[in-house]
Amino acid sequence: MVRTSSLPITIRQVTKSYGKNFALDHVDLDIRSGEFLTLLGPSGSGKTTLLTVLAGFTRPDGGSLKFGDTEMICVPPHKRDVGMVFQNYALFPHMTVAANVGFPLKLRGVSATDMAQRVDAALETVRLGGYGGRSVDQLSGGQRQRVALARAIVFEPRIMLMDEPLSALDKQLREHMQLELRQLHDKLGMTTVYVTHDQREALTMSDRIAVISAGRIMQLDVPRTIYEKPTSRFVAEFIGESSFLSVRVSQGRVTLAGRALMTATPARADGEHWLMLRPERLRMVGPDEPDCASVNILQSTLVNRVYQGDSSLLQLELPGAGLISLRSPSNARSDDGLPLGATVRLGLNVQDTVLLGAPGAHA
C-alpha cells in the first residue's frame, strides 16, 4: 500500500458543554502532520467527545478546528476524509470481509476492479491477505479488529482516529496489536489521534501524549517526559505508581521533614510542595555509601514487604514525612534478609527528585 500524505490538525478554544458541565473546556491542541498522538485520560474526561469533534459527529459550542489550512467545523463527517476505528468494530456481520473493507470505496463510487485491488492491498497491510471471501462471523476478535482497521485505511485517509480500539481484546492480543498498530502507522504515515485510558498503552504507542482531565489538556509531551517530569500531581498520579510527600521550600532551599533536599525542579515559590517518588527510582544503599552531590540519601524503616513475582514492593516509613513505596527487582537478593523494622538507607538521584504544586491545590 502506498504511503498516504498526512495533515496537521489545529484545535483552538474548542468547547462543548452538556447542561452545566464542560465535556471540552476551551481545548487548544496542535497535532503535527504524520504524528501518532494519544489522548489519555480517565473515563468521562472528554476523550471521545474530542474525537467525535474531529470526526464531525459532534458540533462544538465554539472554537476552531483546522485540517491543514482548512476550517472544518462546518464540514460534514463524510466530507472530512478521516479513517475511524472504534471500540466495537461496527462491522456488517453478515457480509464478507471484502465487502466490509470495500464499503467506504463503494460509498465513494470506486469501480469494481479498482475496488477489488484496493481491498486486497488493505487486507495485505493488516495481514489478512486471502481472508476476503470469509464472513466476519467466522473471525476472532483480533481478526475483526484488523478488518475494521483495513476498512479505515482502504481509502487512504490523511487522518486516522481511533477510540479505544483494543479495549475489547484480551491482554496478550492487545499488547501484540499495540505494536502492530504503531508499525502500521509508521508504514502509512497518516496523522493519528488515538484514545485510551490505559497509560501503558499510551506510553508504548505514542509520539506524544495529551493527558486530559475534565475536558482540559493537563500536559502534552513525549512519553518519557510525561512519565518522568509530570507537571501536576494529577498527571503524576494517573501515570505510573507514585508516593507524594510534603516538602517545604524557603528561599530556594527545599527540606523534607527538616532535612535538606537537592531537587531537579527549577526554583519554586516559598511554601509547601509535593515531592513525587516513583517506587522503581528509589534504591537501597549500603551504610558505607557516602552522601554525594547527585544523590539524596533518605533514612527509613522497613514496614512491609510484598513479593510480586518480577519484583518486590517494599513499604518504608520516613520519620516525620510518611509512608513510601520502593520496588526492587526480584533478582536483587539484598533486601530478602532484612527484618521488618530494620533501618534502610535510600538513594534518590537528584534528576528523579521532582517537585509538584502545593498540597491542597492538588495541581
Ligand code: ADP
Ligand atoms: P471519555 O471518552 O473520556 O470517557 P466522553 O467524551 O465520552 O468521555 O464524555 C465526557 C463528558 O461528557 C462526560 O461527563 C459525559 O457524561 C458527557 N457527555 C458525553 N456525551 C454526552 C451526551 N451526548 N449527552 C450528555 N452528556 C454527554
Ligand code: MG
Ligand atoms: Mg470514551
